[in-house]
Amino acid sequence: MRANSAETIRVVSQAIAIVCLIFLLGMIAHKGHADISLLAEQHSGRQFWVEVGRYLINNLAGGGSAPAALKDR
Secondary structure (H helix, E strand, C coil): CHHHHHHHHHHHHHHHHHHHHHHHHHHHHHHHHHHHHHHHHHCCCHHHHHHHHHHHHHHCCCCCCCCHHHHCC
16 A cells, blocks of 8 residues: 555556646746747837847846846836
8 A cells, every 4th residue: 555655646646746847847948939029019129139149149148138128018
């Protein structure tokens, strides 16, 4: 019986971890979509890609720098 309860705890822990991972990835995707959409509204054509590159480079280290329009809020 002890092995069965340990297996149940392991399976439940894995399920909780998967749900948390899905939630975390959803938050990251939502923030990325919002920031990229804002950049698309502000810049067009080639300038948009320059700003996307600048945004990605600024955020590589987790600096969290948002587009200029988000900073004003």
